[in-house]
Amino acid sequence: MSRDALLGVYAPPETLFVKGQGAWLEADDGRRYLDFTAGIAVNALGYDAPEIRRAVEACLATGLIHTSNLFRTEPAEALARELVAVTFPGKVYFCNSGAEAGEACFKFARRWARAEGGPDKVGIVAFRGSFHGRLFGTLAATDRPRYREPFEPLMPGVAWAELDDPGSVEAVVDAERTAAVVIEPVQGEGGIRPVDPGFLRELRAICDDRGVALIFDEIQCGLGRTGDLFAYESSGVTPDLLALAKPLAGGLPMGAVVGAPHLAATVGPGDHATTFGGGPMVATVARAVLKTVADTAFLEGVRERSARLDEGLAGLAEDHDAVAALRGRGLMRGLALHRPAAPVVTAARERGLLVCSAGPDVVRLLPPLNIPLDELDLGVRRLGEALAATGDA
Ligand SMILES: Cc1ncc(COP(=O)(O)O)c(C=O)c1O
Known part of the structure; x- marks a missing residue:
C-alpha cells in the first residue's frame, strides 16, 4: 500500500487500519488499538454498531441510496421532524459536512438579517x-491564522470577541451591520473549552436586542457527546440556527442546520442547495443514530462514563506534573499540558491508544459514547503510560 496518489493535506501515521469493532481499530499487522478519537467525534456508537448496520441494510433493501432533492423521499422528511422534536420549533436543511452546515448557517442568517x-x-x-470549518466562510470565522493566511482573502466582515466576556461581544455586535454571532457551546479544536451557560444567556440577550441571529455550532459537542443531547441545553438558551454534523449519520457524511421559524420564513427555493443533502441512505442511518443517542438511558450512560473518566483523569493530573488542567464535559475531554501534545499522542499510539490533539498543547479524548467502562479505564492507564514515557512521571 502507498499513499503516493493522495493529496498531501493529511499526515497520518504509517499504520494501516483494516477493521473496526466497538471502540477498537485493527491494523493490517493484526495489532489492535483502543480508539479515543472516534473518527474525530463521529463514531459515537463505535465501529460496526448494530443500529447502523441495520439501518444501512434497511436502506439498501429499498434500492434508494440517492435521489437528489428534485424529489421527495421519506427518510429526510422523517429525520427533519425528529430533529425539530429534540431541538426547537423550526425547519431543517441537510448537507454533507460540518463546514457546509456552518456555511449554510451564515447564508440563512444573512438572508434573514438583510x-x-x-x-x-x-x-x-x-x-x-x-473552529467552524475550512471553507471560505467558515474558515473566515475560524481563529487559526495558520489555516487562514495562505488562502486569504476569505469571506469579509468577521469581527472577533472573547469567550465568556460579554463586553467584548457588545463592542463588536452592530445592530446595523451584524447578521449573526456564531459560537461552539464547547470549543473543540480550540482546546476543549466549555462556555459558561450564563455567557450563552448574555449572548442571547445581546442578539435579541440588536436583531442578530445566534448560531450554535454543535458539530463536535452535540448529539450526546457532553452527556446532554445538546451542549446548549443546560443554558436554557435556544439558538436561531443550530449546526450539526460529525456523529449525525454514524460515519456517513451528513450535516444539518435547524433554523427557527423566523429564519426559515425568509429562505425559499433556490436560496441554497446541495446535490447529496439528506439522501435516503444517510438520513435512514441518521434516524437510527438520533433515536439511539436521544434515549434518556443512553445519555445517562454517557454521564456515568463521564464520571468514571473524571476519576481517571483526576488521577493522571495528580500523578503527572505535565498536566496543567483538565477541561471539557461528558466524553469530550482535554488534558492541557505544560508541554506539546504531539509526543504524547505518538507515545499513546505506540501503547495501543489512539488520541488526538486540540491545539499545540492539549490532548483530546473523544471515546465512543457507549464505550465499556473497563475500556475507558484501560485508555486512561495507557494515557498515563504515554505521559510517563514522554517526560515526568
Ligand atoms: C465545531 C466544529 N465546527 C465545524 C467543523 C467542521 O466540520 P467538517 O470537518 O465536517 O467540515 C468541525 C470539525 O472539526 C468542528 O469541530
Whole structure:
C-alpha cells in the first residue's frame, strides 16, 4: 500500500487500519488499538454498531441510496421532524459536512438579517479559539491564522470577541451591520473549552436586542457527546440556527442546520442547495443514530462514563506534573499540558491508544459514547503510560 496518489493535506501515521469493532481499530499487522478519537467525534456508537448496520441494510433493501432533492423521499422528511422534536420549533436543511452546515448557517442568517435590517447587515461575530470549518466562510470565522493566511482573502466582515466576556461581544455586535454571532457551546479544536451557560444567556440577550441571529455550532459537542443531547441545553438558551454534523449519520457524511421559524420564513427555493443533502441512505442511518443517542438511558450512560473518566483523569493530573488542567464535559475531554501534545499522542499510539490533539498543547479524548467502562479505564492507564514515557512521571 502507498499513499503516493493522495493529496498531501493529511499526515497520518504509517499504520494501516483494516477493521473496526466497538471502540477498537485493527491494523493490517493484526495489532489492535483502543480508539479515543472516534473518527474525530463521529463514531459515537463505535465501529460496526448494530443500529447502523441495520439501518444501512434497511436502506439498501429499498434500492434508494440517492435521489437528489428534485424529489421527495421519506427518510429526510422523517429525520427533519425528529430533529425539530429534540431541538426547537423550526425547519431543517441537510448537507454533507460540518463546514457546509456552518456555511449554510451564515447564508440563512444573512438572508434573514438583510430582510429585517437592510443590505449592510451581513457581518459575523466569532470567538477567539473558534473552529467552524475550512471553507471560505467558515474558515473566515475560524481563529487559526495558520489555516487562514495562505488562502486569504476569505469571506469579509468577521469581527472577533472573547469567550465568556460579554463586553467584548457588545463592542463588536452592530445592530446595523451584524447578521449573526456564531459560537461552539464547547470549543473543540480550540482546546476543549466549555462556555459558561450564563455567557450563552448574555449572548442571547445581546442578539435579541440588536436583531442578530445566534448560531450554535454543535458539530463536535452535540448529539450526546457532553452527556446532554445538546451542549446548549443546560443554558436554557435556544439558538436561531443550530449546526450539526460529525456523529449525525454514524460515519456517513451528513450535516444539518435547524433554523427557527423566523429564519426559515425568509429562505425559499433556490436560496441554497446541495446535490447529496439528506439522501435516503444517510438520513435512514441518521434516524437510527438520533433515536439511539436521544434515549434518556443512553445519555445517562454517557454521564456515568463521564464520571468514571473524571476519576481517571483526576488521577493522571495528580500523578503527572505535565498536566496543567483538565477541561471539557461528558466524553469530550482535554488534558492541557505544560508541554506539546504531539509526543504524547505518538507515545499513546505506540501503547495501543489512539488520541488526538486540540491545539499545540492539549490532548483530546473523544471515546465512543457507549464505550465499556473497563475500556475507558484501560485508555486512561495507557494515557498515563504515554505521559510517563514522554517526560515526568
Ligand atoms: C465545531 C466544529 N465546527 C465545524 C467543523 C467542521 O466540520 P467538517 O470537518 O465536517 O467540515 C468541525 C470539525 O472539526 C468542528 O469541530
